[in-house]
Amino acid sequence: MIKETYQLWTKEEYTYPVMGQFIPNVVTYIHEKGDRKRPAMIVVPGGGYSVVSPTEGEIVAKEFYRKGYNAFVVTYTTNLLKASPLRQQPLKDLSKAVMFVRKRAEQFNIDSSKVVICGFSAGGHLCGSLAVHHNVKELVLDGEYEGINNRPDAVILSYPVITSGEYGHKDSFISLFGPDATEEELEYMSLEKHVTQKTPPTFIWHTATDELVPVENSYLFANACKEQGVVYEHHVFGNGRHGLSLANEDWASGNYGGDYTMQQLYETVQYLVDNGIKLPETFNMFGTLPEGASVREAIKQGLQRFAPDNQPDQGIAIWPELANNWLRKLFGI
Incomplete structure (x- = not known):
């Protein structure tokens, strides 16, 4: 397996205000080069647009790697402190990631006509956003990326945030637009309203008892796909x-x-600790973090202490196989 990290932007190109040296990036999980081109699977974890969760990153990429894909994980821009609205920055990150992978199709040994994006929760919203808004002028790049297509060939949405309406996950939209989002902004990112015949084929899965992102989100997108004649599968x-x-x-x-x-x-919290700035209340679970403390270790330990008691579910764990079968049929492989 070839595992490498690539930054999506130069320091000059990346203007979102961050605390630290973070730049959105892609990590690869690529097979040693063989005779055949492989489909690409670009994994986009969730986290409410506040963090990028590791629980939906490498573990998912390796699952699809084992199924024969060359896989990639995108770490996009988030808004932990709710201080600087993201607006289209995460969408620009993902759009660039798709173009980045396509531009290097030969290097990564992928079929550039079989590029799939797979998002979870808010990452699902991000993938859905690219699916419906891929052709907007704000995502067009010139220079070496001029003419490189950013439209994914298929989309997997896992318990996705879709709507800003009645069933919306409010915190995700606060991260995107702040607490005073306009009706126009919320309507633009209510994805079920923007599905067209140009929306890529979409595989959706959700649980009926999801307590954070109501299952109605996936129904709204699936129904929109049906109305517009978009190929889809919904579980x-x-x-x-x-x-x-x-x-x-x-x-x-x-x-x-x-x-x-x-x-x-990690870099945001480390900056706050090192500069004696009070941490948000959400970090009370980690206790007092004195100047010089290793924020990374404290957060990792805190997450382990407060992690829910996860239990495997064989019935739900079949979803990657369902998605893979759907993609094989879609791509004729």
Whole structure:
């Protein structure tokens, strides 16, 4: 396996205000080069647009790697402190990631006509956003990326945030636009309203008892796909909480893989601690972090102490196989 990290922007290009050296990036999980081109699977973890969760990153990429894909994990921009609205920055990050992978199709040994994005929760909203807004002028790049297509060939949405309406996950939209979002901004990112015949084929799965992102979100997008004639498949599992990732033994035991998706979080909190700035209340669970403390270790230990008692669910854990079968049929492979 070839595992490498690539920054998506130069320091000059990346203007979102961060505390630290973070720049959105892509980590690769690539097979040694063989005779055939492989489909690409770009994994986009969730986290309410406040963090990029490691529970839906490397563990998912390796699952699809084992199924024959060359996989990638995108760590995009988030808004932990709710201080600087993200607006289109995460969407620009993901759009650039798709173009980055396509531009290097030969290097990464992928079929540039088989690029899939797979998002979870708010990462699902991000993937859905690119699916419906891929052709907007704000995402067009010139220079070496001029003419490189940012439209994914297929989309996987896992318990996705979709709507800003009645069933919306409010915190995600506060991270995107702040507490005073306009009706126009909220309507633009209520994705079920923007599905067209140009929306890529979409695979959706959710649980009926999701307590954070109501299952109605996935129904809204699936119904919009049906109305517009978009190829889609929609699976709703009868029970299960939010954030199930692969729902398998590895996930339940905490074997998620690398925590590199948390870089922006670690650097932000480290900056606050080192400069004597009071941490948000959400970090009370980690106790007092004195100047010079290792924020990364404190956060990792805190997350372990307060992690829910995850149990594998074999019924839900079949979703990657369902998605893979759907993609094979879609791509004729």
